[in-house]
Amino acid sequence: MPYCASRFHTIRRPTVEVKVGSVGVGGANPLRLQSMTTSDTQDIAATVRQCIALAEVGCEIVRITAPNVAAAQCLRPIRAQFTAAGFGGVPLVADIHFLPSAAMEAVEHVEKVRVNPRNYADKKKFAAREYTDAEYERELARLHAAFSPLVRRCRELGRALRIGTNHGSLSDRIMNRFGDTPLGMVESALEFVRIAESQGCHDLILSMKASNPKVMIQAYRLLVERLDAAHRPYPLHLGVTEAGDGEDGRIKGAIGIGALLLDGLGDTIRVSLTEDSVYEIPVARAIAEKAMSQWEGPVIEHRIQDGPAAAPMGSPVAALPSPVSGFRFPVSTDSIDPYHFTRRETTTLRWSDRCAVGPDQPPRVIARVAQPDGLAQAAADLAALARQETPAEGLLLPVSGPPALADLRRVLETVDLPVEFLVLELAAEITLADLADFVAASRGRLVLCRRFGAAAAGELAAWAGFVRRHGHFLALDLSPGELPALTDTLRALGDDQLLFTLSGLQPPGAAGGHALGGYRALAEALRRLGLRAPIWIRNTTATAVRADPDFLGRLLEASFLTGGLLCDGLGDLLSIETEADPGRATRLAYNVLQGAGARISKTEFVACPSCGRTLFDLQTTTQRIREKTGHLTGVKIAIMGCIVNGPGEMADADFGYVGGAPGRINLYVGKDCVQYNLPQAEADDRLIALIKEHGRWREPRPAAEA
Numbered sequence: 001m002p003y004c005a006s007r008f009h010t011i012r013r014p015t016v017e018v019k020v021g022s023v024g025v026g027g028a029n030p031l032r033l034q035s036m037t038t039s040d041t042q043d044i045a046a047t048v049r050q051c052i053a054l055a056e057v058g059c060e061i062v063r064i065t066a067p068n069v070a071a072a073q074c075l076r077p078i079r080a081q082f083t084a085a086g087f088g089g090v091p092l093v094a095d096i097h098f099l100p101s102a103a104m105e106a107v108e109h110v111e112k113v114r115v116n117p118r119n120y121a122d123k124k125k126f127a128a129r130e131y132t133d134a135e136y137e138r139e140l141a142r143l144h145a146a147f148s149p150l151v152r153r154c155r156e157l158g159r160a161l162r163i164g165t166n167h168g169s170l171s172d173r174i175m176n177r178f179g180d181t182p183l184g185m186v187e188s189a190l191e192f193v194r195i196a197e198s199q200g201c202h203d204l205i206l207s208m209k210a211s212n213p214k215v216m217i218q219a220y221r222l223l224v225e226r227l228d229a230a231h232r233p234y235p236l237h238l239g240v241t242e243a244g245d246g247e248d249g250r251i252k253g254a255i256g257i258g259a260l261l262l263d264g265l266g267d268t269i270r271v272s273l274t275e276d277s278v279y280e281i282p283v284a285r286a287i288a289e290k291a292m293s294q295w296e297g298p299v300i301e302h303r304i305q306d307g308p309a310a311a312p313m314g315s316p317v318a319a320l321p322s323p324v325s326g327f328r329f330p331v332s333t334d335s336i337d338p339y340h341f342t343r344r345e346t347t348t349l350r351w352s353d354r355c356a357v358g359p360d361q362p363p364r365v366i367a368r369v370a371q372p373d374g375l376a377q378a379a380a381d382l383a384a385l386a387r388q389e390t391p392a393e394g395l396l397l398p399v400s401g402p403p404a405l406a407d408l409r410r411v412l413e414t415v416d417l418p419v420e421f422l423v424l425e426l427a428a429e430i431t432l433a434d435l436a437d438f439v440a441a442s443r444g445r446l447v448l449c450r451r452f453g454a455a456a457a458g459e460l461a462a463w464a465g466f467v468r469r470h471g472h473f474l475a476l477d478l479s480p481g482e483l484p485a486l487t488d489t490l491r492a493l494g495d496d497q498l499l500f501t502l503s504g505l506q507p508p509g510a511a512g513g514h515a516l517g518g519y520r521a522l523a524e525a526l527r528r529l530g531l532r533a534p535i536w537i538r539n540t541t542a543t544a545v546r547a548d549p550d551f552l553g554r555l556l557e558a559s560f561l562t563g564g565l566l567c568d569g570l571g572d573l574l575s576i577e578t579e580a581d582p583g584r585a586t587r588l589a590y591n592v593l594q595g596a597g598a599r600i601s602k603t604e605f606v607a608c609p610s611c612g613r614t615l616f617d618l619q620t621t622t623q624r625i626r627e628k629t630g631h632l633t634g635v636k637i638a639i640m641g642c643i644v645n646g647p648g649e650m651a652d653a654d655f656g657y658v659g660g661a662p663g664r665i666n667l668y669v670g671k672d673c674v675q676y677n678l679p680q681a682e683a684d685d686r687l688i689a690l691i692k693e694h695g696r697w698r699e700p701r702p703a704a705e706a
C-alpha cells in the first residue's frame, strides 16, 4: 500500500523528528500526548492552572487558543508562570484562526503555532464560484504573502508549525477545485507546506481532522501517500475533531486514531472530548500504549529530500522497511481502496423473515452468554434493549462438550430468547452425531461455529454439508495462516450458508500482526477464492492488541478492531465478547457501529471540545440537548462553542447550535444560519421547533415502554 508499509503489521512510518521546544515529535520518539486548555486565554491564572493540571496528568504538549492579539500577548505571562511552576519542559502551542497578527504575536512566546489553512488568510463565504487558473494563482500569491512572515519568524525563533486542516472548513478556493473531500483537505495542507518550504522551513507537523472517522482516516492516508511520494516524511498529529463526550466521544476518537496507528501512521495524538481536558489524557495514553506495543522493525532516521512537495498521485513511494520476523500473513497486500469507502459485497444469509445479513443489511449484533444459567437474566436485559431499538439479533453460546450441549438444550426449553438466531461455539470434541438431537429440537436458525485447522479439510466439508442439509449455517473460525491449506476445499464448497470469522490469531501469542490485519488478510483470501460469504467480527481477548482488564480498554479494543474494519468496508456481524455483561456488550456494539457510521441507532452529536473561544458551557449544554433529542435516529446535531470556527467545523450536521455571542445562540440548518442571536434560555425549544419544522422530529417513546 502506498500509504503504509503493511496493512497487517504495525510498521511505524519513518518520519523526521520535529522539536517542539524540548519535546521531539516523530523520528525515534514515542507517541506524544497532547491536549488543549478550555479557559479564556486572557484569564491568565485560570489558563496556567489548566496547563499545570494537564501536565500533571501526563500531557506532553499543551495547546492554547489565541483568538486575537490581546490573547496572544497573554501567552507570554502564561509561558512564564507555567515555567515557574516547574513545567518549563512542557511546550505550549498557540492555536490560531483567522488573524495572522495574533500568530505573529504568539510565535514570540510559545514553542509551536498551529494554523488552520482554511482560515489563516481566507474568509470563508461558503460561496460556490468558479476560479480561473489566473484567479487561483492570484489567491495562492496572496496566501504566500500572508503566511510567509510567520514561517520566517518560526525559523528565526526555532518554533515548530502545525498545519492543521479540518474537514468542513476548507477555503472556497479549495472547495471549488476539490470539493469538501479528503483530497481537498490534503491539497489545502499542501498549499501551506509549499509556502513553508519555500522559506526553508521544515519543522512541520500536519493534521487532517474530521468528526467523521472514515473521512479522517482517508484524508490522513491520502496525505501520507502524497508526502511520502515526494519524500516529505513530516510527522503527523492525529485526532478526530468534535467527537463529543462520554463513551461515544472515546469510541469515535479511538476508531480514527486507532486505525491509523495500527497502520503505522501518527506521531502525536489528541483525543478531543467535550469534557474537562484532563480526561482526554488517560484515553490518549491507553491508545498510545496499545499502538506502541505493536511497533515492529527498526526506527529509520529520515531526512527531507529536495523536490516538489506535491508529487502526482501514484508516484513510487520512498523505500520502506520490511516487516521483522515472526508470524506472517499469507498475503502481503489487499485490494481495498484505502482512500474511498466501499462496503465489501457479500451473499445474503437470512436468519428470519425480519433479519438477514447481506449487502443492504446493517451489520448485525451478537451478544455472548458464557454460562447457560445466565440465560434468563440475559434474555430480560436483551428484551429491554430490543424495545429501545438496539436489539442483539444473535446470541452466542459456548459449548464445551457433549454434556454441556445436553444441559444447554434443557435450559433453552425454559427461556424465551429475544433474538433471531443462536450461535453455538462448539469445542473440537463435539461431533456431528452429538448435534443430531439438538438440531432436531431447534426452533430457529442455528449458526454452528467451529475452528478448523489447516489439516481439517475433510471435516470442514462434512460440517458444511450438515448445515446445508438442515437449513442452518456454519461459521468457519479460520486463522489466515491456515487458509492456504484449505483453499481447494473452500473453493469447491462455495459460499452457500457459510460465514467466516477469526476468534484470535493463530498460533496464539505469535509475534507480529494484529487482528485488524488478520481480518483484512481473511477478506483478501476470500476475495482471491471468489467467496463472498459474510464476515463476523469477533472482539475477544485473543483479537485484542493488548487485553486490558478495564472497560476503557475493552472499548478501545472494540473501536480499533471493529471500527477500523467497518471504516474499511469489512464486517457484517459483530460481537464484543470481552465484555461479560451481554446488555453492556450490546450497547457498546451499537455505539461502535454508530461511531463508524455503519448502523445509526440514535442521534449523532458533533460537539466541539471547547476552548478559550467558547461562549457557553458546552458540557452541560451538550448533555441537556442530548437528553431532549437523543432519540432522533439518523439526525445529526452539531453543538459548537463559537461562531468563529463552529459553522465551518460542524461539517455535514443537519442542525447546528452555535455560540453567537455571550449568552446568545445561532441556529443552523445545514450550513445556513436561520436564527440569529437567540437568548440561550430559548434556544433549546427553538432548536426542537426547527427540527419539527423540517420533518425530522418524532416523539420519544414513553418511559415505561422504553
Ligand code: SF4
Pocket (backbone or CB within 6 Å): 608, 609, 610, 611, 612, 613, 614, 615, 640, 641, 642, 643, 644, 645, 646, 649
Ligand atoms: S468551535 Fe469550539 S473548539 Fe472550535 S474554536 Fe469555537 S469554541 Fe473553540
